[in-house]
Amino acid sequence: MSTQVLELIMCIIIYLIVFCFGMIIGSFLNVCIYRLPKNESLIKRSSHCMTCGEKIRARDLVPIFSWLFLKGKCHSCGEKISGRYPLVESLNALLYVWVFMQVDIAELVFDYASLANCIILCLYMSVLIVIAFIDYDTQEMHLSVLIAAALLAIPSFFLTGEYGASLKERIIGALIISVPFLILGLITGGMGMGDVVLMAAGGLLLGTKAIVVAALLGIVLAAIVGVIIKKKSGESKMAFGPYLCIGLAIAATHGTKIADWYINTFLTFE
Ligand SMILES: [Zn+2]
Incomplete structure (x- = not known):
């Protein structure tokens, strides 16, 4: 295999990893967006349906995919789950990939400063998402x-x-x-x-x-x-x-x- 193909495969793998990380963090951002304005704990109570209060099963907690699989409905009461959950998760994941697309992936492995810069920018994107959605909801x-x-x-x-x-x-x-x-x-x-x-x-x-x-x-x-x-x-x-x-x-x-x-x-x- 030529080095170009290898590099391309490496890029795709790294983007996929970054995307998955972004999805998982995005899932936590949803928790922040809903709970911070109500001054609720971010970790104490496990995720639950906003309508029936039923605890969400572990297998239904997979970012983006669970929502798609459940067709946007609660498994317990069938009530609609806001499309904003997968939106925030995919937005965060895509922004993470976008940040990493700005640097040379092949050099990232040897260049810790560049990697650190990417991580800081990714976290900043997450912070911006939380601020934007909370401000949109509450004007604060x-x-x-x-x-x-x-x-x-x-x-x-x-x-x-x-x-x-x-x-x-x-x-x-x-x-x-x-x-x-x-x-x-x-x-x-x-x-x-x-x-x-x-x-x-x-x-x-x-x-x-x-x-x-x-x-x-x-x-x-x-x-x-x-x-x-x-x-x-x-x-x-x-x-x-x-x-x-x-x-x-x-x-x-x-x-x-x-x-x-x-x-x-x-x-x-x-
Ligand atoms: Zn429910």
């Missing part, structure tokens, strides 16, 4: 998840340089969006403290360029969706967090590249 962010987002920046400090922003970029990144958001929030009351902390933590992890891209993407996306919602239902109140999270997720892997492209294309006058 849960403090513990925001703290998790900020803590993720700490190990990435050791990867400064090739795999991320420099320390200076991280510190400016932590302030460049969060401070204007804070001022806006204090003046208009339209910006939640959660949004401010989210962007401070994001800047600390991703650096200046990426956090600016994340904020712009989030604002544009929220504006578009806001106009659509207002036209359809007349509702003007909506959570801003999910759109910031989408912006952050895109910027986590491509923020610096998008910023450089933008600067080179539109802001270079030669």
Whole structure:
């Protein structure tokens, strides 16, 4: 077999492993999304049907597949199980694979810094999913998840340089969006403290360029969706967090590249 074929097989195997990990973590994210807003324990009570309260059998706990196998219904009472469970699981799994697709898999084995960077970014994607869904449901962010987002920046400090922003970029990144958001929030009351902390933590992890891209993407996306919602239902109140999270997720892997492209294309006058 040629080395190219071997490499391809290795890539597929690693992506499959990463996908499975993503699914399993995604399953835990569902627990976080439903229990954190109610301040319920994440580990104490085993998973149960939201309608009949029946404990979910071990074989029905396989992420994505159990839902498909049960055709989205509880095995006990037959009530519909929200399609959001498999959605969160597959979204998390796909984002994990996406993160790993950005690096050279063959080099990953020898390059611990690159591997560590991938793991940090994967965990960050998971944190963003939890923040986005909780904010969408409750229009609030849960403090513990925001703290998790900020803590993720700490190990990435050791990867400064090739795999991320420099320390200076991280510190400016932590302030460049969060401070204007804070001022806006204090003046208009339209910006939640959660949004401010989210962007401070994001800047600390991703650096200046990426956090600016994340904020712009989030604002544009929220504006578009806001106009659509207002036209359809007349509702003007909506959570801003999910759109910031989408912006952050895109910027986590491509923020610096998008910023450089933008600067080179539109802001270079030669
Ligand atoms: Zn049930």
